[in-house]
Amino acid sequence: MKTYKKISLIFAFLLMGMTTLSAATQSEIDGLVALYNSTGGDSWTTNTNWNNGNDPCTSNWYGVMCDSSSHIEVLDLRENNLVGSIPAEIGNLEKMTDLVLFGNNLTGSIPIEIRYLTGLDNLDLKINQLTGSIPSEIGELTLLLGLFLDGNQLSGSIPSEIGDMTSLKELDLYTNELNGSIPSEIGDLGNLEKLNLYDNQLTGSIPSAIANLDGLTKLYLFDNQLTGSIPAEIGTMVDLVDLNLSNNQLTGSIPSEIKDLTDLVKLDLSNNQLTGSIPAEIGDIVDLLDLNLSNNQLTGSIPTEIETLVTLANLDFSNNQLSGSIPTEIGDVANLVKLNLSNNYLGGEVPTEITNLEIPDDIGLELQDNCSLHSDDTGTQGFIVKKSAVANYDPEFLATQGNCPPDPDSNPVMAPIIMYLLN
Structure with missing residues (x-):
């Protein structure tokens, strides 16, 4: 009899446990219902079982997943025609x-109220029309691994509290209207692997503390209004694979420490106000596929060390103030698909070694608008001016003088040459 009573008690406790597991809390349900009402739930693309008076965990509300304790664990309503605002009650979850x-x-x-979601490891609100500033309270989400707020209309500055989110692996704030400077506290995100702040209105300099992100593989700061120089400390970010600082107002020289970024595959520093010469050490970045330094104020010659970049496919040094001759070593960069050296002060003969490059005929070599480039009739028989390419230029343009420094003692000016390689 006692045994029977014990079994009955155990069974009763199990039933109580099952009952507890079967239902989300009323507070959580209120949070879901508030979201439904504030975002036009009746017009969602899919709203199966929502707001029907049943429990979201046991009746499988669309996009809702619960944990073993019947708490709302996942809410995934991506691309579901939610129209309206995120209610404060979201903090109930x-x-x-x-x-x-x-x-x-x-x-x-x-x-x-998003601050109350302290168990979040993924917050994805990208590609909406959210406005206002990023709340500083977001820094309380210290377990967050991914924060995706890109593709909105967020304004104001990046809160310094974002540095408290030390678990972050990816931070995407790009394509917003954020302004102000990049907070130095961003250097506290020691686990960060991808940082995308491009296409905003950020000003000020790149904080040297960013070099603390030594596990970063992707750094995109392009299309902002950043000023100052590229910090030399960037050379410590040895895991970087993709570095894009283009379309800013950066000044100063390219730091020689960039040579330590030996894992780089893409380097884009174009459309800035960089000065000085191209560091010879750039030849140490032997895995580069894309190198774009165009539209700066770089001077000096093209370094011969470029010959070590044997995997390079795209090379663009156009619209600078480079002088001297095209180094013969450029012919060793056998994988080049695109070469643009136009609008510089280059002179001398186009090296015959350039015929080693198997550049597609429809892309060609862009060498126009230089000072005194000319070809050796015997050495460049593999190059012609394609009619299809010339057709896009006014004949008078083809006959104009090249681009020379404003020096009365400089070499005689010769007409620019647009040469394309025959396959």
Whole structure:
């Protein structure tokens, strides 16, 4: 009899446990219902089982996943025609690990109540129409691995509290209207692997503390209004694979420490105001595929060390003030698909070694608008001026003088040559 009572008690406790596991808390349900009502839930692309009076965990509300304790764990309503604002009640979902609302028509600001979602490891609100500033309270989400706020209309500065999110691996704030400087606290994100702040209105200099991100593989700061020099400390970021600082107002020289970024595959420093010479040490970055230093104020000659960049496919040094001759070593860069050295002060003969390059006929070599480049009739028989290419230029342009420094004692000016390689 006693045994029977014990079994009955155990069974009763199990039933109580099952009952507890079967339902989300009322607070969590209120949070979901508030989101439904504030974003036009009746017009969502899919709203299966939502707001029907049943429990979201047991009746499988679309996009909702629960954990073993019947707490809302995942809310994924990506690209589901949510129209409206994120309600403050979103903070009721305190046990949630993933909040994914990207690709909707969400407006208004990010509610500060998001601070209560301290278990989040993924917050994805990208590609909406969110406005206002990034709340400083977001720094309380210290377990977050990925923060994706890109493709909105967020304004204001990047809060320094973002440096408290030390678990972050990817931070995407690009294509917004953010202004102010990059906070030095961003250097506290020691686990960060990808930092995308491009296409904003950020000003000020690149903080040297960014070099603390020694595990970073991708750094995109292009299309901003950044000033100052490229910090030499950037050479310590040895895991970088892709570095793009283009379309800013950066000044000073390219730091020689860039040679230590030996894992770099893409380097784009174009459209800045960089001066000085191209460092010979750039030849140490032997895995480069794309190298773009165009539209700066670089001077001096093209370093012969470029011959070591044997994997390079795209090389663009156009629109600078480079002088001297094209080094014969450029013919050793056998994988080049695109070579643009136009609009510089280059002179002398085009080296015959350039015929080693198997550049596609429809892309060609862009060497026009230099000072006194000319070809050796015997050495450049593999090059012609293609009619299809010349047709895009006015004949008078082809006959104009080349680009020479404003020096009365400089070499005689010769007409620019646009040469294309025959396959």
